[in-house]
Amino acid sequence: MNMIEARQMTKTYTIGDRQICVLDKVSLAVPAGExxxxxxxxxxxxxxxxxxxxxxxxxTAGRVFLEDQDITDTKEDDLAPLRNGLIGFVFQSFHLVPSLTALENVMFPAELAHDPHAREKAHHLLKRVGLQGRADNFPHQLSGGEKQRAAMCRALINHPKIIFADEPTGNLDSANGRAVLELLLEFHRERQTTLVLVTHNEEIAKVADRMVVLLDGRMDHGG
Ligand SMILES: Nc1ncnc2c1ncn2[C@@H]1O[C@H](COP(=O)(O)OP(=O)(O)O)[C@@H](O)[C@H]1O
Ligand SMILES: [Mg+2]
Known part of the structure; x- marks a missing residue:
């Protein structure tokens, strides 16, 4: 089964009277676990x-499927709960909620899903990434590496089948960046999640199942 599929997907942004075509009929299939x-x-x-x-x-054109379900025309109200259970996101700039502690940030998606074990799961994950002593810290009281590890726990708490990580090490020094990537890989292997990682790290690209390159709106599938 394909976990993710894009068929002839085009994205055009309009700024004033100018149109830029960012993606031009891109097709991509990502099998489960890749x-x-x-x-x-x-x-x-x-x-x-x-x-x-x-x-x-x-x-702008084309179709998108998640687990063979066409989500192209699905309304946001129906997509949000689907995404909360199926997808975990890790961003370059962390996107933690500043008014919530590390623990509360991690718990948040599980609480949205009415998981009665949200708190213990969050504690368990924080411990796993070495943040057991930081549970009550707010984001501004965490280092960059700590923020990203907390963000990773938040992405993982609902056991999503898919993890999207968009340059997760872009704001980290190399040691912290490596630690974050190693944790992502560890969770991917352990849970067999489908992992889509945007990164410029060559070492990590080498251990990926597959690499694609975007250039001039097209996708180079290599080989
Ligand atoms: N909401 C938007 N409106 C207009 N242009 C956008 C928008 N988002 C991204 N772009 C443009 O689309 C192109 C691709 O952006 P992006 O997907 O962020 O690239 P990357 O993540 O590879 O750096 C850029 O030229 C960017 O300026
Ligand atoms: Mg980007």
Whole structure:
């Protein structure tokens, strides 16, 4: 089964009277359990691609499927709960809620899903990534690496089948970046999640099942 599929997906942004075509009839199928690395220079459409594949944004043309279900025309009200259970997101800039503690941030998606074990699961995950001593810290009281590890716990708490990670190490030094990538890989292997990772890290790209490159709106599937 394909966990994610894009068919002839096009995305055009209109700014004033100018149109820019960021993705031009891109097709991609990601089988369940695959670890896919997405590369491409800045502005090549990597973030746009992830937004479309996760249903956060709509393509201008073409279709998107998650678990063989066509989500292209699904309304946000129906997509949000689907996404909360199926997809975990890790962003370059963490996106933690500033008014919530690390623990509360991690618990949040589980509480949305009415999981009665949200708190203990969050504690367990924080411990797993070495943040047991930071549970009550607010985001501004965490280092960059700690923020990203907390964000990773939040992405994982509902046991999503898919993890999208968009340059998760972009704001981290190399040691913290490596730790975050190793944890992502560890969870991917352990849970057999489908992992779509945008990264420029060559070492990680080497251990991926597959790598695609965005260039001039097209996707180079290599080989
Ligand atoms: N909401 C938007 N409105 C207009 N243009 C956008 C929008 N989002 C992204 N773009 C443009 O689309 C292109 C691709 O952006 P993005 O997907 O963020 O690239 P990447 O993640 O590879 O750096 C860029 O030229 C960017 O300026
Ligand atoms: Mg980007």
């Amino acid at each position: 670890f896919l690395v997405v590369k491409g220079s800045s502005g090549s459409g990597k973030t746009t691609l992830l937004s479309l594949l996760s249903g956060l944004d709509k393509p």
